Every structure is written in structure tokens, then in C-alpha cells.
Amino acid sequence: xxxxxxxxxxxxxxxxxxxxxxxxxxxxxxxxxxxxxxxxxxxxxxxxxxxxxxxxxxxxxxxxxxxxxxxxxxxxxxxxxxxxxxxxxxxxxxxxxxxxxxxxxxxxxxxxxxxxxxxxxxxxxxxxxxxxxxxxxxxxxxxxxxxxxxxxxxxxxxxxxxxxxxxxxxxxxxxxxxxxxxxxxxxxxxxxxxxxxxxxxxxxxxxxxxxxxxxxxxxxxxxxxxxxxxxxxxxxxxxxxxxxxxxxxxxxxxxxxxxxxxxxxxxxxxxxxxxxxxxxxxxxxxxxxxxxxxxxxxxxxxxxxxxxxxxxxxxxxxxxxxxxxxxxxxxxxxxxxxxxxxxxxxxxxxxxxxxxxxxxxxxxxxxxxxxxxxxxxxxxxxxxxxxxxxxxxxxxxxxxxxxxxxxxxxxxxxxxxxxxxxxxxxxxxxxxxxxxxxxxxxxxxxxxxxxxxxxxxxxxxxxxxxxxxxxxxxxxxxxxxxxxxxxxxxxxxxxxxxxxxxxxxxxxxxxxxxxxxxxxxxxxxxxxxxxxxxxxxxxxxxxxxxxxxxxxxxxxxxxxxxxxxxxxxxxxxxxxxxxxxxxxxxxxxxxxxxxxxxxxxxxxxxxxxxxxxxxxxxxxxxxxxxxxxxxxxxxxxxxxxxxxxxxxxxxxxxxxxxxxxxxxxxxxxxxxxxxxxxxxxxxxxxxxxxxxxxxxxxxxxxxxxxxxxxxxxxxxxxxxxxxxxxxxxxxxxxxxxxxxxxxxxxxxxxxxxxxxxxxxxxxxxxxxxxxxxxxxxxxxxxxxxxxxxxxxxxxxxxxxxxxxxxxxxxxxxxxxxxxxxxxxxxxxxxxxxxxxxxxxxxxxxxxxxxxxxxxxxxxxxxxxxxxxxxxxxxxxxxxxxxxxxxxxxxxx
Numbered sequence: 047x048x049x050x051x052x053x054x055x056x057x058x059x060x061x062x063x064x065x066x067x068x069x070x071x072x073x074x075x076x077x078x079x080x081x082x083x084x085x086x087x088x089x090x091x092x093x094x095x096x097x098x099x100x101x102x103x104x105x106x107x108x109x110x111x112x113x114x115x116x117x118x119x120x121x122x123x124x125x126x127x128x129x130x131x132x133x134x135x136x137x138x139x140x141x142x143x144x145x146x147x148x149x150x151x152x153x154x155x156x157x158x159x160x161x162x163x164x165x166x167x168x169x170x171x172x173x174x175x176x177x178x179x180x181x182x183x184x185x186x187x188x189x190x191x192x193x194x195x196x197x198x199x200x201x202x203x204x205x206x207x208x209x210x211x212x213x214x215x216x217x218x219x220x221x222x223x224x225x226x227x228x229x230x231x232x233x234x235x236x237x238x239x240x241x242x243x244x245x246x247x248x249x250x251x252x253x254x255x256x257x258x259x260x261x262x263x264x265x266x267x268x269x270x271x272x273x274x275x276x277x278x279x280x281x282x283x284x285x286x287x288x289x290x291x292x293x294x295x296x297x298x299x300x301x302x303x304x305x306x307x308x309x310x311x312x313x314x315x316x317x318x319x320x321x322x323x324x325x326x327x328x329x330x331x332x333x334x335x336x337x338x339x340x341x342x343x344x345x346x347x348x349x350x351x352x353x354x355x356x357x358x359x360x361x362x363x364x365x366x367x368x369x370x371x372x373x374x375x376x377x378x379x380x381x382x383x384x385x386x387x388x389x390x391x392x393x394x395x396x397x398x399x400x401x402x403x404x405x406x407x408x409x410x411x412x413x414x415x416x417x418x419x420x421x422x423x424x425x426x427x428x429x430x431x432x433x434x435x436x437x438x439x440x441x442x443x444x445x446x447x448x449x450x451x452x453x454x455x456x457x458x459x460x461x462x463x464x465x466x467x468x469x470x471x472x473x474x475x476x477x478x479x480x481x482x483x484x485x486x487x488x489x490x491x492x493x494x495x496x497x498x499x500x501x502x503x504x505x506x507x508x509x510x511x512x513x514x515x516x517x518x519x520x521x522x523x524x525x526x527x528x529x530x531x532x533x534x535x536x537x538x539x540x541x542x543x544x545x546x547x548x549x550x551x552x553x554x555x556x557x558x559x560x561x562x563x564x565x566x567x568x569x570x571x572x573x574x575x576x577x578x579x580x581x582x583x584x585x586x587x588x589x590x591x592x593x594x595x596x597x598x599x600x601x602x603x604x605x606x607x608x609x610x611x612x613x614x615x616x617x618x619x620x621x622x623x624x625x626x627x628x629x630x631x632x633x634x635x636x637x638x639x640x641x642x643x644x645x646x647x648x649x650x651x652x653x654x655x656x657x658x659x660x661x662x663x664x665x666x667x668x669x670x671x672x673x674x675x676x677x678x679x680x681x682x683x684x685x686x687x688x689x690x691x692x693x694x695x696x697x698x699x700x701x702x703x704x705x706x707x708x709x710x711x712x713x714x715x716x717x718x719x720x721x722x723x724x725x726x727x728x729x730x731x732x733x734x735x736x737x738x739x740x741x742x743x744x745x746x747x748x749x750x751x752x753x754x755x756x757x758x759x760x761x762x763x764x765x766x767x768x769x770x771x772x773x774x775x776x777x778x779x780x781x782x783x784x785x786x787x788x789x790x791x792x793x794x795x796x797x798x799x800x801x802x803x804x805x806x807x808x809x810x811x812x813x814x815x816x817x818x819x820x821x822x823x824x825x826x827x828x829x830x831x832x833x834x835x836x837x838x839x840x841x842x843x844x845x846x847x848x849x850x851x852x853x854x855x856x857x858x859x860x861x862x863x864x865x866x867x868x869x870x871x872x873x874x875x876x877x878x879x880x881x882x883x884x885x886x887x888x889x890x891x892x893x894x895x896x897x898x899x900x901x902x903x904x905x906x907x908x909x910x911x912x913x914x915x916x917x918x919x920x921x922x923x924x925x926x927x928x929x930x931x932x933x934x935x936x937x938x
Contacts, residue, residue, distance in 0.1 A: 077499065079111070079112050079113040079146075080113060082133040082147070086150075087166075094151070105117045105519075119476070126181060141194065142194040144195045145199075146190060146193075146198045155176060158405065159375065160183075162183065163180060196298075198231070199231050200226075203250065220234075223239070225291070236287070236289070237372075248465075251277075255273075257463075257465065261492070262460055266298065271288075276454075301492050303492065306491050321336065334349060334356070334358045335456055343369060358451065367430065371394060382406070385423055388407075426826070504520060
């Protein structure tokens with residue numbers, strides 16, 4: 047036995063070694079792609095002008111990538127669920143190599159960490175209405191995540207400001223951040239907890255960016271959504287930044303890139319370097335684009351530390367505030383304890399999730415306000431600074447604003463494609479996604495991968511005889527097609543019935559058409575349409591079910607079968623309708639036999655469906671008709687001219703009562719006939735199913751009998767052999783049995799020991815994991831402390847450096863002052879020396895002048911003496927001035 051086990055293990059190991067990797071199998075195996083696209087723009091009083099256009103644009107992009115797109119617009123809650131079940135069946139039938147994409151546009155809300163989709167016609171006046179009147183997104187994503195698909199792509203264009211939940215405590219804005227399951231990528235049109243600005247027709251920025259980047263050939267899906275974020279920021283000038291989180295296990299490329307393709311504008315290496323390169327090595331615009339590509343708190347903090355005065359700084363701070371608050375609430379909701387909610391309220395006293403925290407505290411029977419002391423939980427990131435808390439002073443803060451600065455794209459959109467003009471919708475396309483007005487031819491080098499299975503053409507629902515056919519641009523769900531076909535057939539038959547039995551005085555009245563009605567309960571698989579037959583529902587849309595036994599409906603109570611109030615609206619020519627009934631009988635539609643009388647849709651005196659008028663404003667109502675569409679057999683009696691007004695009123699009332707009784711009888715007969723036909727069809731189906739089951743059971747019984755006969759023969763042979771062996775080897779068998787029992791006991795003891803060892807190992811592993819977790823937490827705490835210490839040291843060093851610099855500056859200033867003083871003293875000395883020199887020069891000059899004066903005076907005196915001598919000399923000697931002088935001869 048032990049040898050056989052070892053042989054089996056060796057065989058399994060050999061097979062594991064010989065099997066090629068799973069990735070190669072997936073690449074070689076055919077890949078089926080399915081998409082579910084819904085655009086809701088028919089909200090009463092709060093229309094979204096671009097929602098249906100965005101859905102059509104994304105559907106066209108997915109169709110280009112080889113997806114089998116199922117799309118519709120303005121579906122109510124039940125029709126949406128039935129259509130989504132049909133989509134899940136397709137994905138499940140495709141197997142593990144399927145790729146599923148979901149795009150939803152409309153209004154979305156969040157409540158206590160859950161996201162909801164509000165369908166057209168739903169009334170959400172307060173948060174308690176969400177559970178009944180809205181669709182929980184986790185109800186859509188959870189079953190899709192459970193299917194064995196290769197990849198799942200969820201795109202929610204729902205973060206828009208809407209007039210919902212105005213009564214009571216306010217809801218948190220935007221959508222709540224979620225963690226994607228394995229193999230899933232989830233994306234929002236705005237950051238978690240934030241709202242997108244009002245889009246400008248014809249297309250919203252998120253859908254336009256998706257349609258552009260999905261057409262970039264050879265790009266992995268993660269890079270597609272990274273570029274979508276940058277492209278939306280460029281289109282809105284920074285006022286909107288989408289969010290996405292990826293948990294894809296395998297690479298996914300929507301369009302393949304041929305060898306003749308031109309070189310890409312941005313290579314994957316450039317994108318990777320943009321994510322990993324330090325921001326300080328980039329320009330301001332490139333650093334902002336790189337921070338958007340990383341979309342992390344640390345990346346935004348690095349940008350603010352480098353460019354605190356940048357024009358992008360306000361939006362980056364808002365992004366950090368919204369992301370930190372969303373992560374804090376997700377951590378709080380996952381812990382789900384009073385201490386967690388008190389910790390959140392301590393961090394965000396006026397946060398957007400304070401009302402959610404108080405609601406959950408009330409469920410836990412805890413105090414609504416944080417106590418003076420409690421144990422706060424660990425959020426694994428720092429508390430918000432005071433400037434971030436200011437963002438949440440308003441109930442619906444305006445996080446982002448337009449920036450008048452360029453935004454650098456990580457990769458520009460394809461050059462060969464541009465958004466088409468807005469699609470054209472008509473009255474009958476109220477539930478369909480429109481085809482693009484003009485298409486751009488795709489280049490030959492961007493093509494659908496060879497391993498992707500080409501989708502089939504859209505299914506055509508309808509009947510050949512009347513020409514009421516539906517040939518949409520993308521496939522519509524069968525749940526919607528049933529209601530649309532029924533509405534068309536009802537309108538066609540109603541017009542033919544009126545043409546055959548209309549009165550002369552009503553010939554000029556316009557025909558009151560029945561709008562197309564999607565059922566809320568319908569089969570999730572395409573319905574086989576009978577050739578040449580007509581499809582009629584067991585209960586017509588908008589028609590009340592007659593009470594059994596001929597009883598009339600009680601006043602004040604709604605009639606059975608009436609549609610709920612606030613259904614999907616359908617615009618009519620001239621005046622908009624208020625709503626549509628949203629219910630058809632379970633089991634779908636059944637073929638109607640020829641010759642069966644058609645029921646009257648609207649009759650005089652019958653209660654109208656809620657939210658649907660009987661006709662256009664200002665138009666007279668149609669006259670009552672019989673069961674076959676003809677006027678009643680009993681004509682209206684004309685009052686006698688001699689009768690008084692009271693008699694006329696009595697006669698009119700009697701006639702109305704008779705007409706009502708006749709109509710009720712006709713309705714009861716019609717309903718009984720329908721029920722009988724429905725029961726007959728069900729009986730026939732049951733009989734066919736029973737026959738098939740009986741045939742299968744008979745085949746199984748035959749196979750079992752054959753197997754049992756063979757087993758009996760084998761058992762007889764074995765018994766004979768055993769008898770012979772027992773007679774010859776009885777003692778040996780007993781010994782073997784004993785040995786086997788001993789071996790079994792030993793095996794059991796070994797198994798028990800192995801189980802104990804495994805349990806011990808598991809416990810040890812758990813303890814090790816706990817220790818590792820504790821060590822990691824301690825390491826994180828130590829790292830945080832080290833970071834804080836480093837920051838403190840850095841701050842201290844900076845302070846010391848600043849002080850040293852200040853001291854040095856002061857010393858330099860003192861030295862400069864001393865030098866200045868010395869220079870001033872030297873200047874004074876020089877001035878004094880100059881003054882002394884000047885004085886000396888002046889004195890010398892004075893002395894020289896005096897000497898000159900003295901000489902001049904002496905010369906003058908000598909001249910005077912000579913003059914006097916001349917005058918005193920005799921006249922003979924006056925002409926000779928030299929005579930008589932010493933050494934001169936005497937004058938004669």
C-alpha cells in the first residue's frame with residue numbers, strides 16, 4: 047500500500063514536470079471576450095447628458111478589441127439584474143480563458159463602505175432607501191469574481207453629484223475605495239471620496255480617455271489605465287483624476303501591434319523609468335505627471351516637498367486628503383470595533399464618514415462620541431495634518447479646481463483616432479446604445495490578437511411577419527429584448543385593431559402608442575422566436591390583473607400586477623412620459639395561437655399604471671373597446687330629450703356599470719384563456735421533459751443492468767476462486783489478515799502522528815506568522831521611530847547648522863566692523879597727515895611769501911635810497927646814475 051502511494055506521488059511529480067506552464071497554455075488556448083455596458087441618462091430632474099454617449103463610445107472601443115458587447119441604456123433595477131445574470135452565464139460557459147469587462151455610467155452613491163448604482167426612476171430620498179431602490183455594486187462584482195475567468199475589468203463612471211439622500215444624515219461623496227479580487231482590475235472615474243465635475247457634451251473625459259487609450263496597440267492593460275488618469279487630468283485641466291487598482295495575475299493586451307507599426311511615442315521602458323525615477327530629476331510638469339502615474343501618498347508628498355508653490359499643489363493636497371481619509375475609513379470598517387470608529391472620529395471630527403461611524407456604533411451599542419481615553423487602532427500611516435482636516439469642513443467639499451498650466455502626458459492618444467460626433471437617438475432607441483455617427487478606419491498594424499475568438503453578430507429579435515425586428519449596434523440583453531419585442535407587437539396590433547374597429551367620430555384622433563416595456567422578470571437566455579407566430583405576454587405591460595371571482599379592486603389599495611412607482615421613463619413625441627411599468631410575468635413570453643382574441647390595453651374606468659398618463663396632454667381618451675379590439679356589442683344609449691338631468695345621469699351610470707361588467711367579464715375570459723394556454727404549454731413542456739427524463743433514466747437503467755450483470759459474473763468468479771483459496775490457504779489468509787490489521791493499526795497510528803505533526807507545524811507556522819507580523823509591526827514602528835529620530839536629528843542638525851551659520855555670520859560681521867573701524871582710523875590718520883602736510887606747505891608758502899615781500903621791500907628801500915641820492919646829487923651827476931658809486935669814477 048505504501049509503495050502504491052509513493053508510485054502515485056512519483057507519477058504526479060512527473061506529470062507536473064512534463065506539463066508546460068499555465069501561461070503558455072492560456073496564450074495558446076482561444077480567448078473569449080465579453081463586455082457588459084450600461085448607460086443611464088434618463089434620471090428625472092437630474093439628467094446626465096453624456097452617460098449614454100459615453101457608454102456607446104466605450105462599447106465601440108471594446109468592440110474594436112474583439113469583445114462581444116451586450117449593452118443597453120436606462121434599465122430599471124430588475125431588468126439590470128436579469129441582464130447581468132445572462133452576462134454571467136456567458137462568461138461562465140466560456141471557461142477559464144474568458145475576459146470579462148463591465149462599464150456602468152450613471153449616478154453612484156456610497157454608504158458605510160458599500161457602493162451603490164442608482165437606476166433611472168429609483169427614489170432615494172434617504173440612506174435607508176439604498177438597500178431596496180439601488181443596486182449594490184458588490185452584488186455584481188462578487189459573482190463575477192467567483193467565475194474562473196482569465197481577467198475581469200470593472201469600470202464605474204458613477205462619481206457624479208446627484209439629488210439623492212437629501213433627507214437625514216448626508217452620505218459621503220463619491221465612491222468608497224475597494225480592494226480588487228485576484229485577477230480583477232477596478233477603476234473609478236474620480237478619486238475615491240471625490241466627485242467628478244459636470245461633463246460637457248457630447249462625451250465625458252473619462253469615457254473619451256478610455257476610448258482613446260484602449261486603441262493603443264501593444265499596451266498592457268495596467269499602462270492603459272495609468273495613461274487614462276493622465277489623459278483625464280489633461281482634458282479637465284487637473285480638475286478630475288481617475289483611480290484604479292489592479293490585481294491581474296496575467297498580462298492582458300487589447301490590440302496587437304504588427305511588425306510594420308511605427309515606433310511608439312513612449313516605450314514601456316520610458317513609462318517604467320517615469321514611475322521609478324526620482325522626482326527631483328524632473329521638471330515641474332513631468333514630476334506632476336509622474337506623481338499621477340504612481341498615485342501614492344508618498345509620491346504626492348515628494349512632489350509637494352519639491353514644488354510647494356506649484357499651480358498643481360492645491361489639487362495634489364486635495365488628492366492626498368481624499369486618499370488618506372478613504373484609506374482610514376476602509377481600515378476602520380474592516381476592524382469594525384468601537385475603538386476603530388472612535389479612532390476615525392478622533393482623526394476626522396467632521397469627516398464625511400462620521401454619520402456612518404455613528405450608525406455602526408449604534409449597532410454595536412456603543413457611545414456615539416469618543417470617550418476621554420480609549421485604545422486607538424494602528425492605521426499604518428501618519429495622522430492627517432491640520433491643513434488636510436480643513437478640507438472636510440464642508441459636507442461636499444470641492445477638492446479639485448482647473449489649473450492654468452500644462453500637463454505632461456505619459457503617452458499621447460493614438461494619432462489615427464479621434465472621438466466621433468455625438469450619436470443621434472430617436473424615440474425607439476430609448477433602451478439602445480447608439481452606433482457611432484462616423485467611424486475611423488483602424489490601421490492594419492493594429493489588429494485583434496489571433497488567439498481572441500471573434501464575437502458573433504448581434505442577435506436579432508422580432509418576428510418576420512410584421513417586420514418588427516430589432517437589429518442593434520451591440521447585442522441587447524434577452525431580458526430587455528423580450529419587453530421591447532412585446533411593446534412593438536402590442537403597438538402594431540393595437541394600431542391594426544383600431545383601424546378595423548374605429549368609430550367615425552374618432553377617425554381624426556391620434557393613435558396612443560404603447561411604449562416599449564422591459565420586464566423585470568425574464569429568462570436569462572436568448573428566447574427562440576417561433577416562425578410566423580406572434581409573441582404575447584401572459585399579462586400585458588401596464589395592464590392590471592383582474593381579481594378572481596369577479597371581485598372589483600378595493601379603493602385605496604393598488605391593484606395586483608401594477609408596476610412600481612418611479613419606473614424607467616420613455617420620452618414621447620410632444621410630451622415626456624412619466625414612467626414605465628417594470629414587471630412582466632415570470633417565465634418569459636409564450637407564443638399565441640392564431641385566432642386568439644387580443645386584449646384591450648386601456649379601457650375606460652380602468653386604473654392607469656402609476657406614472658403613465660393615458661395619452662398626450664390635451665387629447666381625448668380613446669373609446670372603450672371589446673375583447674377582440676372592436677367596439678362593444680352594446681352601443682351607448684342616447685338619453686331621451688324629455689328626461690331630466692338626474693335620469694340621464696342614472697342612465698349613464700347604469701350604462702357605465704354595464705360596460706365595466708362587460709369589460710371585466712371579457713378580461714376574466716381572456717385571462718382564463720391565457721392561463722389555460724399557458725398551462726397547456728407548460729404541461730407540454732413538462733411532458734417533453736418527463737419523456738426525456740424517462741429516456742435518460744431508461745438508458746441509465748440499461749447501463750446499470752449491464753454493469754450489474756458484469757459485476758455479478760465477476761463476483762461469481764471471484765467467489766469460486768475465493769472458495770478454492772479458502773479451502774487451500776485458510777491459515778495463510780488468517781495470518782495475512784492479522785498482519786493487515788497490524789499494518790492498519792500502524793498506519794492509523796502513523797496517520798495520527800502525522801496529523802499531530804501537521805497540527806503542530808500549522809500551529810508553529812501560525813505562531814511564526816504572528817511573530818513575523820509582530821516583528822514586521824515592530825520593525826515598522828522602529829522604522830517610524832527611526833524616521834522620526836532621523837527627522838529630529840535632521841532638524842537638530844539643520845538647527846545647529848543654522849546656528850553655526852548665524853555665529854559665523856555674526857563673526858564675519860564683527861570682523862567686517864573691525865576692519866571698517868581700522869580703515870576709518872587709517873583714513874583719519876591719513877587725513878591728519880594730509881592736513882599737517884597742507885599746513886606745512888601753507889607755512890612754507892607763507893614764509894616764502896614773507897621772504898619775497900621782505901626782499902621786495904628791501905629792493906624798494908634801495909630804490910628809494912638811490913632815488914634820494916640821485917635827487918641829492920648835483921644836477922650834473924643826475925644823468926649818470928653810476929657815477930659817484932663806490933668803485934666808479936667820480937662824476938664830472
